Amino acid sequence: MKNENKGEKGFDAIALGLFASRLESVCDEMGAVLRNAAFSPNIRDRLDYSCAIFDARGELGAQAAHIPVHLGSMAYAMGDIVDRLSWQAGDQVILNDPYLGGTHLPDITLIAPVFAGETLMGFVVNRAHHADIGADTPGSMPVSSSLEEEGMVIEPVHLVRAGERDHEVWNGILAATRNPRAAEGDLTAQLSANRAGRQRLQALIEEQGTAVFSAGMEALNAYGERLARSVLEKIPDGSYTFTDWLDDDGQGQERIPIQARVTVRQGHIEVDFTGTAEQVSGNVNCPLSVAAAGVYYVFRCLMPPQTPACAGVFRNISLHAPAGCLVNARFPAAVAAGNVETSTRVVDVIMGALAQAIPDRMAAASHGSMNNLAMGSAAPGDSWDYYETMGGGMGASRETAGLSAVQTHMTNTLNTPVEVLEQQYPLRIRRYQVRRGSGGAGKHSGGDGLVRELGFLADAEISLLTERRLLAPWGLAGGRNGLCGRNLLNGEALPPKCHRRVKAGDVLTIETPGGGGWGHTDREKD
Known part of the structure; x- marks a missing residue:
C-alpha cells in the first residue's frame, strides 16, 4: 500500500x-x-x-x-x-x-x-x-x-x-x-x-x-x-462557445472574429478555435503556441497559488485550431501584433466561454490591449529605438472592482520611469495620469485606463499597434462596458494601428481603455 x-x-x-x-x-x-x-x-x-x-x-x-x-x-x-x-x-x-x-x-x-x-x-x-x-x-x-x-x-x-x-x-x-x-x-x-x-x-x-x-x-x-485536475473537475461538464472580435488588422479589415468552443468532460478540457477568422493581411495573426499561452493562462488563474509552474499542470488541456486561421497562421503571415494583441483577445474569449460555466469565478473583460507604441529616429546617423506597452483598466469581478492603470493578463511588464525615458530619448512626458471614468459601471466598477502624453523634441517615426479602440471591453453579469481607448496626434484621432512621421513639437496622446464592470448597479436593481 x-x-x-x-x-x-x-x-x-x-x-x-x-x-x-x-x-x-x-x-x-x-x-x-x-x-x-x-x-x-x-x-x-x-x-x-x-x-x-x-x-x-x-x-x-x-x-x-x-x-x-x-x-x-x-x-x-x-x-x-x-x-x-x-x-x-x-x-x-x-x-x-x-x-x-x-x-x-x-x-x-x-x-x-x-x-x-x-x-x-x-x-x-x-x-x-x-x-x-x-x-x-x-x-x-x-x-x-x-x-x-x-x-x-x-x-x-x-x-x-x-x-x-x-x-x-x-x-x-x-x-x-x-x-x-x-x-x-x-x-x-x-x-x-x-x-x-x-x-x-x-x-x-x-x-x-x-x-x-x-x-x-x-x-x-x-x-x-x-492539483490541476482537482480544479478542472469542478467546472461543470458541457460545451461553452464564445466569440469576440479584434478591431482591425491595420490593412483595412475590421471586426475580425475569434471564436472558441470550450468542452469540459470530467476535468479534461478541449479548446477548439473552429469558427475563428482565416489569417489576415495585417499582423494580428499568431502561431498556435501564442494562442496556447492565452488558453493556459486562463486555466492557471483558476488554480491555487501553490500550483507549480510545470508541464503537468496543462496535460489535461488540449487545443485545436484549423491550419491557416488567425490563431494558427501559416508562414509567412505577419505576426508582430499577434503576440501582444491577439493573445490578449484569446484570453477574453476563453474567459467569456467559462463565464457560462462558472460565472462567479470569471471577471469582466480588461482593457484588452498592450497599447503598443514603437518609435525612433527619423534622421539617419542619429539612431535610437524605443518600444513600450501601456496599462489600462482591469475588469471587475463578483468579489471586487477592477484595478486602474495596470498591465493585465498576457503581459507583466512595468512602465519605463519618466526620468529614464527623458534621459535616454528626445522625448518629454507631458501628462501621465489615470483616465477617470473610463471603467464600466456596475455593482463593482471596472478599473480606469490611463492617459500618457508624449512630446517630441526631434523628428521621429512612430508605430501604434492597439486594440479596443473600436470595440469596447465587455461587462459581465449586467455590468457596463469599459470605454474604448483613443490615439491622438496633435489632437487628431489616429487609427488603432498606424505608422506616422512626427516632427519636433508634435504631441502624441494615448488614452487606454477601461475595464468592464460586473453586476447591476443598485440603481438598476431598483
Missing part, C-alpha cells in the same frame, strides 16, 4: 515543495542577472523578459513570475525545438522564428542545455524583447503585412557551440540592427543569464544526484497534474 505521507515518487510534501522552490530560485536568479546586465530600458526597466527551466524532453519544469505570453508559448513549443537540434555541453541556441518556436521577431530566445557528465538533464531558457530586430521602421513593431517586413528571422541555430561563439551568426544579428552596441549588450546579458542558470542547476543536480533530480521532476509534474 502506498505511504500517503510520501506523496509523489517518494517525495513527501516538504521535500517536493523545497525542490520546486529551488528550481524557481534558479529562474529568479537568471532574471536578476539578465536585468542587471542588460543595456536597454526595455529589458532593464520595463522587465520585458522571462526565464524558465525545462527537462530533457523539453517539458516545462519551473519558471519565474515573468511574462505569461512568453512562458506559455515556450511551454507549448519547446519539445519541437529540443527534437530539432543536437546538443552538447556549452551550447547556446538562439531563435526568434514564430513558426519554429518563437512568438514574434522582437522576442529573442536563448536556450542552453544542462548536462551531468554525458547525460542531458534539461535546459535553461530566457526570452527577452529587443526594441530593434532590423525592421524598416524604428522599434521593430511595424504595421506589417508579411513576416519579412518585421525584421530579421532567426531560425533555431547555435550561437555558441561547445563554449565557442559562432561569430558569423553573432555578427549577422548585430549587423541587422540600428544600434549594434545596444543589441550586443542585451544579447550578452541573455547569454550570461543562461550561464548563471546552468551553473546553479548543475550544482543542484550534483548535490542531489541525477536519479533523485529526475525523480523530482517527474514528481513535480505528477503533483501539478493532480
